[in-house]
Ligand SMILES: Nc1ncnc2c1ncn2[C@@H]1O[C@H](COP(=O)(O)OP(=O)(O)O)[C@@H](O)[C@H]1O
């Protein structure tokens with residue numbers, strides 16, 4: 060099937076200005092050469108530590124930011140350089156659910172106004188009230204609360220308002236940027252289940268962003284793992300989660316509690332040394348090499364990594380499994396780093 064969204068070589072560098080003359084002294088390499096597609100009706104999970112470029116990728120796709128390089132196609136059409144006016148008819152097809160259900164809703168508007176505004180902006184005819192109340196019901200809110208304000212709702216209910224607003228104009232793509240990260244763990248599953256059932260009923264396509272691989276795997280058909288602006292691994296959720304090829308994916312997975320499965324395979328933690336390096340001056344070669352446990356296993360020395368890891372950026376390519384990984388020394392089944400990851404099927 061034709062993909063709904065295709066990005067190719069997508070790059071965003073934010074200039075850093077200094078001094079009286081505000082000269083450009085460097086760039087934040089927020090997103091570098093990112094290529095992927097999202098098929099109709101699927102959920103692509105985008106995961107990685109804070110600061111690795113997930114939100115920037117989302118904002119580029121929604122054209123809230125201008126790409127430095129690369130192309131974005133929506134339904135086969137290149138939208139990379141469309142002006143704000145040219146984007147307007149497309150706006151209703153591309154929606155977003157934000158992380159913080161507190162700051163993303165206008166406190167001075169009622170639910171009716173918040174969810175009804177898109178209808179007014181796009182000149183949709185008919186009774187806004189009944190449309191909004193239908194939506195409220197669909198996302199699990201009491202339609203009688205039409206005239207209430209955001210502060211009268213709990214965090215989970217507010218996120219339902221955000222979801223109703225995103226749904227209002229029957230979009231094709233919804234980008235969910237950390238939609239449950241601000242919610243209590245007990246509420247997270249409710250919102251995730253709501254998103255899944257809406258996807259089924261409205262044939263939605265999701266780009267689902269989270270720093271938490273445990274959350275991403277519950278909802279995703281495929282998973283893309285980002286590190287310092289680049290995709291380091293991408294493939295079917297079961298493959299990425301079950302038999303990761305990139306040492307960074309394995310490290311992220313080792314931090315996810317195995318939880319309810321109660322399987323006999325216990326995850327050991329892979330200790331990642333050091334913090335995420337600055338995207339202003341990313342390490343040369345593979346940006347993960349200063350923290351990579353595999354690179355040290357290859358040389359057999361804790362202080363040394365192979366030369367190609369330090370000098371050449373590994374391309375994203377087939378690496379023995381069904382997924383693609385950007386690593387010169389991808390994990391193999393007999394790898395001790397892969398053995399720490401348990402093999403649970405998706406959605407268990
Ligand atoms: N408008 C901006 N100007 C300058 N730097 C930015 C801007 N937006 C994001 N960044 C930087 O880009 C990098 C990626 O940020 P972001 O996409 O928000 O990451 P994530 O969502 O994965 O946490 C970070 O280093 C962040 O500080």
Ligand SMILES: [Mg+2]
Nearest residue numbers: 113114115236
């Ligand atoms: Mg973010």
